[in-house]
Amino acid sequence: MPSLKALRIRINSVRSTQKITSAMKMVAASKLRRAQAQAEAARPYAERMERMLTELALSVAGSTAAPRLLIGTGSEATHLIVAVTADRGLCGAFNSNVGRAMRALARKLEAEGRKVKILAVGRKGRDFLRREFADRIVGEVSFAGRRRIEFADAAAIAEQIGAMLQAGEFDVCTIVYNRFRSVMSQVTTESRLIPAPLPKTPPGETGPVASYEFEPDQEDILARLLPRNLAIQLYRALLESAAGEQGARMTAMDSATRNAGDMINRLTLNYNRTRQANITKELIEIISGAEAL
Amino acid sequence: MPVALEIVSPERLLISRPVEMVVVPAEEGDLGVLPGHAPMIVTLRGGFATLYEGAAPIGSLFIAGGFAEITPERCTVLADEVFRPDQLSKSAAEERLYAADVAWEAVDKMDVAARDAALAELQIARAMSAAAEAPLPQPIAGPGVM
Numbered sequence: 001m002p003s004l005k006a007l008r009i010r011i012n013s014v015r016s017t018q019k020i021t022s023a024m025k026m027v028a029a030s031k032l033r034r035a036q037a038q039a040e041a042a043r044p045y046a047e048r049m050e051r052m053l054t055e056l057a058l059s060v061a062g063s064t065a066a067p068r069l070l071i072g073t074g075s076e077a078t079h080l081i082v083a084v085t086a087d088r089g090l091c092g093a094f095n096s097n098v099g100r101a102m103r104a105l106a107r108k109l110e111a112e113g114r115k116v117k118i119l120a121v122g123r124k125g126r127d128f129l130r131r132e133f134a135d136r137i138v139g140e141v142s143f144a145g146r147r148r149i150e151f152a153d154a155a156a157i158a159e160q161i162g163a164m165l166q167a168g169e170f171d172v173c174t175i176v177y178n179r180f181r182s183v184m185s186q187v188t189t190e191s192r193l194i195p196a197p198l199p200k201t202p203p204g205e206t207g208p209v210a211s212y213e214f215e216p217d218q219e220d221i222l223a224r225l226l227p228r229n230l231a232i233q234l235y236r237a238l239l240e241s242a243a244g245e246q247g248a249r250m251t252a253m254d255s256a257t258r259n260a261g262d263m264i265n266r267l268t269l270n271y272n273r274t275r276q277a278n279i280t281k282e283l284i285e286i287i288s289g290a291e292a293l
Numbered sequence: 294m295p296v297a298l299e300i301v302s303p304e305r306l307l308i309s310r311p312v313e314m315v316v317v318p319a320e321e322g323d324l325g326v327l328p329g330h331a332p333m334i335v336t337l338r339g340g341f342a343t344l345y346e347g348a349a350p351i352g353s354l355f356i357a358g359g360f361a362e363i364t365p366e367r368c369t370v371l372a373d374e375v376f377r378p379d380q381l382s383k384s385a386a387e388e389r390l391y392a393a394d395v396a397w398e399a400v401d402k403m404d405v406a407a408r409d410a411a412l413a414e415l416q417i418a419r420a421m422s423a424a425a426e427a428p429l430p431q432p433i434a435g436p437g438v439m
Contacts, residue, residue, distance in 0.1 A: 041305035048301055048369050052334060052362050151303040215321055215335040223406065224336055225360060228373075232303060 004278065007271040011264060018260035024090065025253035032183065032246035038148065039180065039239040046232050053196070053229055060218050067219075069162070069226035072195035073171045078115040080138075080161070080170035081105060082193070084177035084237055085125030086245040087144040092252035094178060094186060094245055099128035101188045102176050106133060117170055121157065121238070138169075149242055154235035161234075162227050165194060177237040178244040184251055186244035193233055196226065294328050297367040300342065300354060302375045307354065308438055314345040315368055317361050318420075324361075326368045333363045339417030341378075341424065342370060344433060352433030355381055355424055357417045377432045378424075386422035393418040 002010075057070060083102045085095045102125070106116045118133055120126035120140040129137060141157055143149060164170060173194040178186040191197070214221055295311035316325045318340025324333075337360060341353040359372035393415045400411040 038304075042303060044299070044306040045301045045303050045371060048299070048362070048371055052360060052369075052371070055362075056334065211332050213331060213333045215319060215333060221334055221336055221360070228360075235303060 002270075002274075004271065004274055007267060007274065011267045011271065014260050014263050014267065018257055018264065021253045021256040021260060025250055025257060028091075028246045028250040028253060032243060032250055034148070035239065035243040035246050036180070039236075039243045042151075042232075042236060042239055046236050049225075049229055049232055053225060055212060056214075056218060056222055056225060057196070059212065059214075060222060067223055067226055068165055069194055069230060070196050070222065073165075073168065075171045076114065078117060078170040078172070079109050080117045080119060080164065080173040080194075082119045082121060082157075082161070082173065082175040082177075082234075082237075083125045083129065084175065084241045085120075085122035085128070086241070087123045087142055088245075089124060090252065091245055091249035094248035094252075095122075095124040095128060097186070097188045098125055098176055098178060101190065102129065103132065105174070105176065105190060106136070119157075119161070122241075138164075149235075149238050151231070151235050154238055155231040158227060158231035158234050161193075161230065175234070175237050177241045178248075180240045180244040180247060183247040186248055191233075191237075193230060196229065294366075296326055296328050296330075298344065298370075299367070300356075300370045300372060300375060302372050307375055308344075308433065310438070312344045312346060312351075316341075316343045316345070317368070317370060318342060318356060319361065324363075326363055329365045330363050330368075332365065333361075335361050335363070337361055337370070337372070338413070339420035341430060343430065350430070353378060353430040354433060355421065357421065358413055376421075378430055379432060381421060381425040383422065383425040386418065386425045390415075390418035390422050 060070075081102060083098055085098045089095065102118070106118070109116050116133075116136050117138045118129060118136050120129055120137055121142075123142045123144055126137065126140045126142075139160065141153075143153065146153075161173060165173070172192070174190055175193050176188065176190050179189040181187050295313050296315060298308060298310060298312045298315050299306065300308040314325055314327050316323050317335075318324075318338050319335040320338050321335075323340070324335060337356055337358055339357050340355070342356050343350050343353045345351065355376040355378065356370065356372040357374035357376070359370065361371070362369045393411070397411045397415050400407050402408055
């Protein structure tokens with residue numbers, strides 16, 4: 001049985017841990033609200049962009065001169081995977097979920113004989129992937145110490161990816177990130193960035209598409225719209241991931257706080273029992289000492 | 294029947310309201326959008342988008358490039374950046390113009406896409422600094438402004 005002093009120290013230490021986890025939970029909750037609002041505010045642009053892009057893409061469909069961002073390079077030999085994780089830990093399985101999905105995808109692609117390149121966004125993902133895929137990481141981005149993610153950050157990554165595509169360094173680009181479904185649940189999602197996935201319209205149904213006029217012309221607009229679309233997709237993923245991270249941290253810290261509480265209760269019970277046992281023992285010693293006289 | 298106008302930046306939805314007319318700064322000249330306009334998709338240059346109610350302008354927003362989708366019923370402006378007139382500052386615009394100038398000097402003139410991008414940025418910065426110097430149009434107030 002541990003001594004009273006050891007128990008007391010242990011209780012105090014668990015109590016300070018609990019203070020930290022509950023503070024972290026509170027911080028995550030307030031950051032979550034902000035991140036969620038930011039993610040929601042970015043949604044209208046992405047939705048309207050998608051609508052516009054669909055109309056444009058349909059009007060150039062079939063043309064071989066369509067930009068690479070839209071139709072890809074035509075081959076599928078090299079895959080670029082963008083793994084979006086957090087820069088900090090202590091958020092449950094948030095980071096390792098992306099890491100695991102990423103690893104599975106990379107192994108699958110390599111088993112099919114394709115080359116894999118990795119762009120790691122977020123420090124944790126890089127650390128996770130460095131063990132196994134160190135030689136395949138072609139770039140890394142970190143937002144450590146940043147208060148919020150700006151659109152310009154996503155645009156910079158998009159530019160990097162665009163330049164790599166122009167240089168012919170990859171053929172297909174996929175992004176792996178945690179989609180924010182609710183505070184409790186983040187869904188690890190893989191989505192195709194290049195070639196741009198477009199909703200297929202049934203053949204024969206051209207609808208109002210043909211009637212659009214373009215100024216300057218379709219190709220010019222498309223050439224400007226596609227990099228923009230890539231940036232917006234990335235931005236969306238980054239924001240979803242940021243909101244998800246806070247959600248995951250909140251959940252993780254909430255259960256850590258609860259566990260610490262349970263532990264304190266158990267230890268306190270143990271402490272009191274030991275204390276009583278000690279008192280009883282002392283009484284017995286005194287009484288039996290007095291009787292012996 | 295009015296035009297359902299929406300002005301969106303990547304960060305947020307700024308305006309969603311019906312207006313009688315809106316003038317958007319399209320790449321090849323300003324474009325006045327009235328209800329029943331022919332469907333168009335245009336690129337935008339830097340300049341003011343002005344909302345009209347009746348014959349009078351009710352306010353403006355500075356659009357730093359982007360796209361607009363116009364249909365007979367609606368006009369959706371996807372702006373790269375949006376500034377309220379009172380957010381335009383001369384010093385910030387000048388800084389941007391300087392950076393754009395430097396970028397323009399540095400750009401490979403044979404690379405058409407890069408050259409166009411640098412040129413567009415230069416135009417936006419010029420329009421911004423011109424707008425910051427000129428008397429500012431009134432900002433947009435009222436319902437549908439976020």
